[in-house]
Amino acid sequence: MKQQGDRSSQDAVDLPDLLVRVDNDHDLLCELIEIFKEEFPRVLQSLQQSVVREDIRSVEVTSHALKGMLSGLSVTRAAAIASQLEQMAREGTSSGLTDVLTLLEREVANLLPELDTYAKETIL
């Protein structure tokens, strides 16, 4: 079983921070992860479509929503990238959106399995 101290610096989630946020409540953590797993793929897909369409307003709104979800689960690096996308969209910059989106996709590639691991662990 993976212990808290074994976490890699490559982990997407800042687990100590997340545990403070849920007050070490494992049931609540599992509940939040379940909600995230339902919501995240839908919002990410919506962002990807907005970038493809170069719909700047939609990119701003969906990257904002994504940033909130990610920071809520202490997925800090990905949240910062989502914030960058939001800022670019707010400033009306469409060039470079695809590159930043790719960065975000890489960052969250293993996020759902990582979260599943936390949910399954009994010792956090």
Next chain:
Amino acid sequence: MKILIADDDKMSRRLLQKTLEREGFEVSAVDNGRLALQQLSLPDGPRLALLDWMMPELDGPGVCLEVRKQHDRPYVHIVLLTSRGSKQDVVAGLEAGADDYLTKPWDPAELIARLRVGQRILQLEDRLVEARETMRFKATHDPLTSLFNRGVIVDLLDRELSRTRREKGCTVVMLGDLDHFKSVNDQYGHLVGDEVLREISRRLLASVRSYDFVGRYGGEEFLIVLNNCASGQAFVRAEQVRNGVANHPVQTMRGPLHITMSLGVLATRDWDTRPVEEILSEADSALYQAKAVGRNRVRLAEPNTSCDTPSQLVK
């Protein structure tokens, strides 16, 4: 204490709800600004609110603006909770009517500490409102009987007369005076006199409708204003008041005392444009006549001035 969370992010809503429930808050949560405004507009709605900035239908600052228009409601302490954190955003949020501002991701300890500040401010506001209401009551009511004081009951009569003229209705004015009250004070002392005044006041209130007005006009004089009362009912209503005083002795520390009241009564008409002073003067004349012919009776004012009921002397 009740608190409202408004956030369209389900996860954020759930985390906030759990965090606040742990701290003993009574949490209600909604996912858009319109529902938040509905909740905050309820008569017994939450007075603490945590609002996300970007929400469907109505955003956080929009909710703030609408809530601040509701001047007749108790104050709502609003904290905007959002990932927008620029100085410009902070200023815009506060100017829209937010009291505080926290950026996401929020720190649980800081969030709770800031909500406690909000609670303290609301408690302070409650104490100030309570003090203001106490002062208002003292300024408008007689301290012994808790009836309206003279200034207020005369103002209320004046207002009622204007309304009566406008609506072509009728207001019944009764000026009542306790009979031989000086002898109560002389024989039993002022404390007993005060007991009598308090009990009679209670009986006067009990003998009229909840929307009629009763005030202490002078030492042992009372002014009663019956709103929207048919002029033909004036005498009957006055008799009810007189009987309410006379039918049962007042229990005092010196034993039961038989107390009576004389009343001068006047019913206004829609063409009656006389000022309140004149109306009161007529009621006072009728009261004087009731006293002159033996007390414990009702005297209606002369018909040629204000009322179509013939002047009558009863008992």
